[in-house]
Amino acid sequence: MPRSDTSPAISLRGVVKRYGPLTAVDGLDLEVPAGIVLGLLGPNGAGKSTTMRMLTAQSRADAGEISVLGYRIPRESKRARAAMGVVPQHDNLDEELTVGENLAVFAHLYRVPRAERPAAVRRALDIAHLADRRDTRTDRLSGGMRRRLLIARGLVHRPRLVLLDEPTVGLDPQIRQELWGLISSLREQGVTVLMSTHYIEEAERLSDEVAVMAKGRVVTRGRPADLVADYAGASVEEFPIRAAGAAATVEAVRSAGFASRRTGATLSVLRAENLPASLRDRLGEGRRRAATLEDVFVTLTGERVE
Amino acid sequence: MTGGTVRRSGSTARDEPGRFEFAPVAGVLVREWALFRRNWGPTTFAAVVEPIVYLLAFGFGLGSLVGAIGGYDYIEFVGTGIVGMSVLFSSMFPGLIDTYVRRVFRHGYEGMLAAPVDVRELVTAEATWIALKAGTYACAPLIVAMGFGLQPRPAMLLVPLVTLVSAFGFALLGIWLSAVVPSMKTMDYIISGLITPLFLVAGTFFPLDALPSWAQSLAAVNPLYHCVELVRSAAFGLRPAADLGHLAALLAFAAAAWCLAVFQMRRRLID
Numbered sequence: 001m002p003r004s005d006t007s008p009a010i011s012l013r014g015v016v017k018r019y020g021p022l023t024a025v026d027g028l029d030l031e032v033p034a035g036i037v038l039g040l041l042g043p044n045g046a047g048k049s050t051t052m053r054m055l056t057a058q059s060r061a062d063a064g065e066i067s068v069l070g071y072r073i074p075r076e077s078k079r080a081r082a083a084m085g086v087v088p089q090h091d092n093l094d095e096e097l098t099v100g101e102n103l104a105v106f107a108h109l110y111r112v113p114r115a116e117r118p119a120a121v122r123r124a125l126d127i128a129h130l131a132d133r134r135d136t137r138t139d140r141l142s143g144g145m146r147r148r149l150l151i152a153r154g155l156v157h158r159p160r161l162v163l164l165d166e167p168t169v170g171l172d173p174q175i176r177q178e179l180w181g182l183i184s185s186l187r188e189q190g191v192t193v194l195m196s197t198h199y200i201e202e203a204e205r206l207s208d209e210v211a212v213m214a215k216g217r218v219v220t221r222g223r224p225a226d227l228v229a230d231y232a233g234a235s236v237e238e239f240p241i242r243a244a245g246a247a248a249t250v251e252a253v254r255s256a257g258f259a260s261r262r263t264g265a266t267l268s269v270l271r272a273e274n275l276p277a278s279l280r281d282r283l284g285e286g287r288r289r290a291a292t293l294e295d296v297f298v299t300l301t302g303e304r305v306e
Numbered sequence: 307m308t309g310g311t312v313r314r315s316g317s318t319a320r321d322e323p324g325r326f327e328f329a330p331v332a333g334v335l336v337r338e339w340a341l342f343r344r345n346w347g348p349t350t351f352a353a354v355v356e357p358i359v360y361l362l363a364f365g366f367g368l369g370s371l372v373g374a375i376g377g378y379d380y381i382e383f384v385g386t387g388i389v390g391m392s393v394l395f396s397s398m399f400p401g402l403i404d405t406y407v408r409r410v411f412r413h414g415y416e417g418m419l420a421a422p423v424d425v426r427e428l429v430t431a432e433a434t435w436i437a438l439k440a441g442t443y444a445c446a447p448l449i450v451a452m453g454f455g456l457q458p459r460p461a462m463l464l465v466p467l468v469t470l471v472s473a474f475g476f477a478l479l480g481i482w483l484s485a486v487v488p489s490m491k492t493m494d495y496i497i498s499g500l501i502t503p504l505f506l507v508a509g510t511f512f513p514l515d516a517l518p519s520w521a522q523s524l525a526a527v528n529p530l531y532h533c534v535e536l537v538r539s540a541a542f543g544l545r546p547a548a549d550l551g552h553l554a555a556l557l558a559f560a561a562a563a564w565c566l567a568v569f570q571m572r573r574r575l576i577d
Binding site: 053086092094108110111 | 577
């Protein structure tokens with residue numbers, strides 16, 4: 001297996017993972033080139049977290065081939081794990097330890113050489129903007145500080161690849177904003193990032209490419225702007241609908257060859273720039289807006305989450 | 307575990323990612339040491355004071371009635387027996403309860419296994435740490451018994467070795483069972499159904515020859531019995547042939563418990 005810089009950082013081919021009767025990942029193909037931020041977008045239950053766990057060999061695929069940084073998983077996973085950083089969805093910091101101790105423990109676990117450990121901890125403290133909290137016990141940190149520490153803990157050994165599993169789930173918008181800056185700076189340093197999220201705005205802002213997952217496989221992938229252009233067109237128009245006539249209206253739009261989705265009290269029609277006058281008359285006064293990745297996402301993954 | 311896994315030729319059936327390394331064991335021990343520096347007070351208090359209370363209560367309470375057992379003063383007999391009790395309690399409870407809490411509620415092991423640490427290294431490190439603590443604490447009753455007339459002997463320097471090996475085995479037994487039980491509540495079956503008889507049917511407080519023969523046979527497979535026998539040998543005079551047998555029993559127990567603990571923890575942590 002070549003381990004040159006041109007080989008993908010992550011490659012999954014035909015990967016299947018079953019839990020009893022449930023197939024969580026169903027023939028997943030995904031390649032992540034080195035140096036990009038790839039957003040893995042999908043509703044809950046789409047298989048994002050299972051995919052993340054398979055990359056660290058904490059979940060073993062029932063079929064298919066996985067390689068990470070050129071190492072075959074699970075056989076060579078220990079080497080892969082040494083070269084990547086993982087930021088879990090659930091905060092598992094040691095609450096009784098200080099900020100500095102949490103980082104020092106992972107510097108050991110990631111085998112940072114003894115002489116370099118103090119510098120590695122200092123660097124991680126700077127990344128997390130927690131240099132002045134080094135001796136604070138972790139259970140005294142705010143939610144945003146904890147999440148920054150959790151991310152910095154996964155970076156203490158300067159990994160070439162970082163897995164971020166729902167990095168901002170459940171956080172205030174201000175804190176999410178702050179973490180976005182941190183993630184963007186990783187890309188500037190040439191680190192490959194695979195980030196799962198169900199926040200569409202997050203995926204759109206941070207990702208070079210987005211892969212949309214549904215029911216255990218990738219349904220589409222590309223640059224956010226290209227996906228919007230391909231699936232939702234240049235603009236979307238929202239037409240008011242009443243509950244009574246909604247089904248008939250949706251059907252009329254569909255039979256004219258247009259995709260639409262319910263957006264509260266309105267029906268959003270995609271590619272509205274191409275709407276024929278006849279249909280527009282029937283729909284009434286619309287409000288035009290730019291197409292978003294959310295339109296793509298809901299159109300591809302369905303309006304209902306099972 | 308995964309079933310019917312399709313993999314390339316060349317990968318091993320058991321699918322071991324890499325060989326056993328000591329660097330991850332050391333890394334996990336660093337974490338334990340950092341945690342211990344925070345809460346050594348209550349841990350040490352409980353582990354040292356409880357067996358001493360037992361020693362004094364039984365030594366004086368029962369000792370005044372019993373006088374001597376098997377040619378020893380009762381406080382000497384019980385002082386060596388309680389070393390075994392201390393080993394059991396301060397290794398099996400942390401193995402069972404702490405490991406369960408860390409795995410199920412704190413998700414700490416998930417974080418470590420995402421680093422270059424494998425399950426068997428993690429299990430080895432956790433058991434080693436518990437054994438180091440329990441093996442040390444368990445010597446306290448012996449020192450207290452010396453204050454009450456137990457004669458110090460050079461062979462007693464072997465006691466820490468005995469307690470360390472025993473505690474390693476019991477820590478692993480606890481870790482295995484922590485990964486077997488479906489919930490915290492079901493640990494009561496283990497505490498009452500296993501730990502209590504292990505603790506009492508080992509020659510700790512009374513000699514086994516008073517028990518019916520079936521109970522004596524059971525005691526022979528109780529690792530704590532072998533631990534207590536070795537402690538008594540060290541305290542009252544070595545019996546090389548018998549002692550090597552007891553030591554072999556303890557080592558076999560630790561090896562079996564290691565395999566069970568690693569197997570079951572892997573089932574729980576890797577899906």
